[in-house]
Amino acid sequence: MGTLDGRSVGFIGLGLMGRPMAENLLSAGARVVGHNRSRAVVEDLRAKGLRPARGPGEVAEAADTVILMLPDTDTLEEILLGDRGVVASLRADALVIDMGTTAVMPTRRFAAAVSDAGGHYVDAPVSGGAVGARDAALSIMAGGIPEAFERARPIFEVLGRNVSHVGDVGAGQVTKTVNQVIVGLTIGAVSEALVLAETAGVDPARVRDALMGGFATSRILELHGKRMIDGDFEPGGRARTQRKDMFEAAEFASALGIELPALNLNLELYDRLLERGWGDLDHSALYRLIKDVQKP
Amino acid sequence: MGTLDGRSVGFIGLGLMGRPMAENLLSAGARVVGHNRSRAVVEDLRAKGLRPARGPGEVAEAADTVILMLPDTDTLEEILLGDRGVVASLRADALVIDMGTTAVMPTRRFAAAVSDAGGHYVDAPVSGGAVGARDAALSIMAGGIPEAFERARPIFEVLGRNVSHVGDVGAGQVTKTVNQVIVGLTIGAVSEALVLAETAGVDPARVRDALMGGFATSRILELHGKRMIDGDFEPGGRARTQRKDMFEAAEFASALGIELPALNLNLELYDRLLERGWGDLDHSALYRLIKDVQKP
Numbered sequence: 001m002g003t004l005d006g007r008s009v010g011f012i013g014l015g016l017m018g019r020p021m022a023e024n025l026l027s028a029g030a031r032v033v034g035h036n037r038s039r040a041v042v043e044d045l046r047a048k049g050l051r052p053a054r055g056p057g058e059v060a061e062a063a064d065t066v067i068l069m070l071p072d073t074d075t076l077e078e079i080l081l082g083d084r085g086v087v088a089s090l091r092a093d094a095l096v097i098d099m100g101t102t103a104v105m106p107t108r109r110f111a112a113a114v115s116d117a118g119g120h121y122v123d124a125p126v127s128g129g130a131v132g133a134r135d136a137a138l139s140i141m142a143g144g145i146p147e148a149f150e151r152a153r154p155i156f157e158v159l160g161r162n163v164s165h166v167g168d169v170g171a172g173q174v175t176k177t178v179n180q181v182i183v184g185l186t187i188g189a190v191s192e193a194l195v196l197a198e199t200a201g202v203d204p205a206r207v208r209d210a211l212m213g214g215f216a217t218s219r220i221l222e223l224h225g226k227r228m229i230d231g232d233f234e235p236g237g238r239a240r241t242q243r244k245d246m247f248e249a250a251e252f253a254s255a256l257g258i259e260l261p262a263l264n265l266n267l268e269l270y271d272r273l274l275e276r277g278w279g280d281l282d283h284s285a286l287y288r289l290i291k292d293v294q295k296p
Numbered sequence: 297m298g299t300l301d302g303r304s305v306g307f308i309g310l311g312l313m314g315r316p317m318a319e320n321l322l323s324a325g326a327r328v329v330g331h332n333r334s335r336a337v338v339e340d341l342r343a344k345g346l347r348p349a350r351g352p353g354e355v356a357e358a359a360d361t362v363i364l365m366l367p368d369t370d371t372l373e374e375i376l377l378g379d380r381g382v383v384a385s386l387r388a389d390a391l392v393i394d395m396g397t398t399a400v401m402p403t404r405r406f407a408a409a410v411s412d413a414g415g416h417y418v419d420a421p422v423s424g425g426a427v428g429a430r431d432a433a434l435s436i437m438a439g440g441i442p443e444a445f446e447r448a449r450p451i452f453e454v455l456g457r458n459v460s461h462v463g464d465v466g467a468g469q470v471t472k473t474v475n476q477v478i479v480g481l482t483i484g485a486v487s488e489a490l491v492l493a494e495t496a497g498v499d500p501a502r503v504r505d506a507l508m509g510g511f512a513t514s515r516i517l518e519l520h521g522k523r524m525i526d527g528d529f530e531p532g533g534r535a536r537t538q539r540k541d542m543f544e545a546a547e548f549a550s551a552l553g554i555e556l557p558a559l560n561l562n563l564e565l566y567d568r569l570l571e572r573g574w575g576d577l578d579h580s581a582l583y584r585l586i587k588d589v590q591k592p
Contacts, residue, residue, distance in 0.1 A: 104496065127510045139506070139507075141506045141507075143498075161509075162506075162509045164502065164505060166498060166499070166502045166503060166506050167498045170496075171497075171502075174503075175502075175503050175506050178490070178492055178507070179489075179507050179512045181485065181488060181489045181492060182489045182507065182512035183511050185481065185482075185484065185558075186481075186485050186512070188481065189477065189481030189482050189484075189485065189558065192477060192481070192556040192557075193474045193475075193477045193478045193481075195556070196470075196473065196474055196477060196545070196548070196554070196559075197470055199549075199554050200466075200470045200548070200552060201463075201467075201470075202439075202471065202474075203462070203463060206461075206462045206463060206467075206471075207462060207471050209460060210435070210437045210462050210471050211437075211471070211474070211475055211478065213435060213458045214435040214458065214475060214515070215423055215475070215479050215515050215519075216423075216479055216482070218478075218482065218514030218516070218517075219510070219512070219513045220511065221514075223511075253492055256495045256496060258495050258590045259589065259590065260488040260491070261488075261561060261565065262481075262485065262488055262558065263492075265557060269557065269558075290556070293555065294554045
């Protein structure tokens with residue numbers, strides 16, 4: 001439980017994740033100036049003490065720290081580098097923190113632009129979803145120079161529970177990519193394993209119980225395995241988002257000149273899942289695809 | 297800690313796993329009659345109270361419960377069904393417990409043979425390795441009719457910590473196969489993810505630390521991820537054994553008429569690992585293969 005009494009924080013992107021994060025900053029005593037494309041949420045948050053800004057530039061003019069929580073890399077680029085964007089209006093020595101999931105190569109470009117404008121950049125993507133955001137229980141994986149990370153740390157400690165400084169600028173997004181690779185592949189592993197159990201006539205719920213605690217234990221077996229067994233594919237994390245993350249990870253691996261065969265296969269499987277129209281199901285619906293491909 | 301005071305138990309296969317298991321049974325007060333191909337261990341155990349038998353048949357003549365802990369399916373078949381084997385000398389109403397890792401289809405055949413001879417069969421493979429065997433901390437996944445499982449339970453409670461009755465005969469071996477599939481595929485996931493981090497210039501140890509606690513958490517990331525980072529491939533579980541388990545799982549899936557693409561790919565990768573002469577390294581050496589295939 002950190003306290004941010006009086007610290008001026010700008011917040012751009014008040015959606016599913018950003019809104020509860022901004023609320024937690026307000027509760028910790030920060031003076032938050034915020035902007036969001038859709039205005040309704042801004043008006044809601046005004047009642048809780050948020051000061052509305054008319055655009056990204058106005059946020060940057062008003063705050064020494066600017067947090068960005070945007071849906072994708074293209075939107076982030078527009079908000080950062082566009083006319084009346086954050087960089088054009090940046091205060092001297094300002095701290096810019098990208099907490100969204102952003103491709104690694106553009107992250108390095110954005111950091112350079114912020115640096116050229118006299119500011120500092122930290123990439124700090126999160127995992128834990130909307131529930132983690134609400135409960136201030138996010139895992140935060142941050143990249144940046146140590147001084148910038150230390151300035152950001154009190155904010156991270158308000159927003160999350162598991163705060164890691166993993167390396168220089170870009171290292172946070174690399175870690176998030178790696179996280180998504182493990183999540184996608186582990187969902188694939190549990191999917192095939194449970195389909196095997198079920199086809200062999202063994203109750204997958206009893207198999208899951210028996211495996212928990214041993215070498216096969218994972219958070220995915222625990223949470224997503226249960227969803228598979230219950231046939232409950234309400235998202236959580238959407239298959240569409242998982243597919244995008246695997247695609248970006250595969251692109252990144254390509255850019256680095258390496259080949260990751262299981263990642264490529266998993267991306268292919270998520271592609272097929274989306275072709276079936278299941279993109280808005282939970283990412284654990286990969287189990288349903290593995291069952292479905294068995295049909296003649 | 298169960299107690300087996302005076303219960304007569306036969307034990308065949310006193311190797312890396314079987315020996316500490318038999319010692320735990322002796323400590324719990326069982327009267328153990330044992331047999332092993334290599335005799336030295338039998339003599340060692342005689343000092344701890346084990347009664348040596350000259351062969352599998354003599355074990356079966358002497359005990360109401362016969363435990364089998366053998367290295368593979370072929371050896372088990374010989375010991376069970378061969379001349380002077382267990383089945384030929386089985387006591388009426390005897391309980392036969394296979395605690396090795398055995399293919400599923402033969403398991404059903406062995407159970408039928410034991411049943412025809414008037415006995416009962418429980419397949420109860422374990423996970424936890426030699427350390428789990430020594431510490432009486434094995435996970436035990438058992439298949440069989442409820443009455444047979446209940447007769448076996450006091451023994452399981454002496455040998456392990458996490459005892460599950462997963463279904464009828466064969467269900468234990470199905471669960472073990474499923475366990476191995478998840479283990480192999482999760483090792484693959486962590487391998488590719490850490491190679492990606494490293495190639496991107498981010499310290500894989502810090503990545504691993506950052507991911508522990510989130511959705512990417514698994515026992516494999518914890519234990520085998522550490523081995524990968526340390527470059528310490530002393531076995532634990534051998535790559536050769538993992539490859540065999542993946543092969544048997546793929547064969548079993550084929551026999552069931554299903555296709556599991558990630559399993560097939562993982563088997564291929566372990567095949568390549570063995571071709572490089574790394575079969576006696578730990579199964580986490582898959583990481584080394586993923587690094588190696590990047591070389592031009």
